[in-house]
């Protein structure tokens with residue numbers, strides 16, 4: 001296998017090998033108890049916010065819809081716990097923004113079982129019926145994309161998909177939730193793959209798993225249905241292997257052109273966790289009310305892979321895992337691309353795959369260190385998976401020449417993977433500068449063509 | 450607010466400008482030690498004085514303000530050591546101090562300090578003294594002179610603005626039959642070739658040479674292995690110099706030396722491994738590094754063969770530095786997603 005990947009050119013070009021810190025990889029998924037109050041924001045994903053369909057004071061069952069989708073690119077949200085709707089009001093989210101949220105007071109002794117479902121025989125519905133069934137689960141891209149999964153499944157007809165690429169790379173350090181899902185819920189993943197393949201007109205499916213997770217590869221292979229249309233490939237462990245474009249490059253040696261979707265090269269990428277939940281929930285007509293989240297970091301006393309009810313307040317979860325609330329940095333997602341949390345009163349939402357808590361005093365973020373001017377060491381150029389020149393981009397950003405960045409140095413192709421900032425010995429906050437540049441450019445009126 | 454907000458990424462590779470520079474300094478120490486063994490206290494004094502001048506200049510310009518960096522980043526130390534290694538061991542110390550001050554002042558400070566300079570500061574300093582003191586810079590002394598640890602080479606101690614003492618006569622009075630001309634000068638002006646092996650190791654014979662090429666290669670290899678030096682540049686410089694020399698050799702075997710002599714003589718090894726690889730003044734793009742290195746290697750040979758001076762490494766690297774922005778512009782990395790698709794069966 002190693003030789004095979006070597007011969008065909010060893011994964012995508014460039015990239016890095018940060019320390020993995022995947023100490024939670026061997027820890028089975030365990031449940032987190034209900035917080036006294038759960039907060040379900042109506043807007044948790046790309047697309048329109050959901051419309052509430054419950055009233056204040058109303059009793060709801062675990063799994064019952066609280067809000068319905070508003071249009072096609074929108075998903076419903078469901079009650080994560082049986083309880084009473086206490087309020088529908090503004091509540092802070094992780095970024096610090098306040099959004100309309102449904103607050104549910106959990107009933108004491110609320111059951112862990114799902115009390116509300118609408119099972120459906122999906123074998124006998126047409127494609128739009130299947131897409132509607134996926135939409136009813138309220139699933140969004142769980143790898144961090146938070147794009148409604150059912151909407152992504154509607155691929156334009158002019159782009160035939162020949163390969164469903166299943167992303168089991170989980171290349172971010174610390175995170176192991178996808179790993180555990182592959183080990184413990186391989187059957188659900190296969191169900192999700194079957195549904196997706198049906199909607200994509202039966203392409204072959206390749207599950208790409210980084211070679212630091214041999215037990216996941218084994219579990220998946222054991223769960224493969226007969227027929228050989230689905231295969232499991234062990235791919236080199238390298239950041240950012242889990243980026244869709246990079247995995248397509250590694251598995252198929254196809255490069256998605258700039259500004260194009262992956263289906264333009266015949267590939268459709270879906271994350272393993274998304275498929276697992278789709279496979280488990282859609283046939284039973286259940287809502288997405290909890291997910292597996294890795295909680296780790298050097299300030300966490302009891303790290304692990306937790307099954308967390310959606311809407312659990314971050315403060316409650318930190319308390320449960322034994323993490324202090326002061327003098328820490330809390331990150332939603334992985335250490336390379338995750339977002340620092342501004343407000344501990346924020347609830348946990350659908351897009352959170354990991355929660356990392358670091359003691360502030362040993363923060364390693366580039367922005368905490370003394371920075372030098374670019375010494376042109378070339379490390380960033382050598383590492384950028386998109387083949388950009390972060391050194392020159394950074395110098396242009398410092399001079400605010402944002403248009404030159406976009407027009408001559410392909411700023412738009414940067415997907416903010418963080419690799420350049422990670423390697424830069426001068427501690428230049430490159431990605432941060434690129435983010436600002438993109439924001440400024442977005443704010444500008446379109447140039448006349 | 451008790452929670453910290455930082456921008457992703459939240460982790461960082463274990464490296465840093467200071468760490469890189471410090472490692473370069475460490476890797477230079479064995480080379481310095483051997484150099485001192487070759488030339489005795491004159492070499493030691495030269496290293497100390499030139500480096501001190503660089504540090505003093507750095508401190509001076511930092512105090513003037515509008516400079517990035519600080520003394521603790523070791524970059525001025527590197528400039529000082531490299532500059533001293535490119536000068537003849539018996540170079541008058543006061544001239545060495547001038548060279549050091551000019552290296553930092555004209556080579557680095559006027560551009561805005563670390564990271565902003567266009568040319569390798571050490572070579573700017575050397576270029577300056579080459580123009581200002583053409584005789585002194587061409588006056589070498591043989592290595593392994595008896596009494597080198599107790600006695601200075603007389604030119605070292607020349608008083609400022611005085612003509613240095615004549616070292617050729619001094620060398621001849623200490624040791625019969627040695628030549629104070631460098632192997633390159635002897636090839637160029639007398640048609641005499643030194644043995645490759647002697648040049649490479651600098652161990653035997655009383656050659657008027659600089660630091661040992663073999664040791665430079667070894668120390669450079671260590672740096673490259675640790676990831677503090679890009680191997681592409683020395684490979685390209687030495688490769689292109691060797692190729693060009695090998696191509697020219699059959700045309701005129703009487704006059705042109707063989708590739709080995711070209712590689713091991715003069716300052717080519719030091720230039721290829723430690724000067725051309727200066728990060729700030731070399732391209733950031735991998736393809737650019739190849740082009741830049743190849744250009745320097747070829748220019749070195751061309752200048753040596755056809756110029757009026759026996760040595761051409763310094764000018765070759767300075768020209769390479771000047772060409773760097775242009776080289777970078779035409780060697781941007783290939784964009785992801787624009788390569789023609791070559792399907793492999795997965």
Ligand code: SF4
Pocket residue numbers: 383384385386387388390413414415416417418419420421430431434
């Ligand atoms: S953040 Fe952007 S520029 Fe930096 S390495 Fe990633 S893709 Fe390249």
Ligand code: SF4
Pocket residue numbers: 373374375376377378379380381390391394420423424425426427428733
């Ligand atoms: S890694 Fe940093 S110092 Fe090195 S070239 Fe890139 S931006 Fe410059």
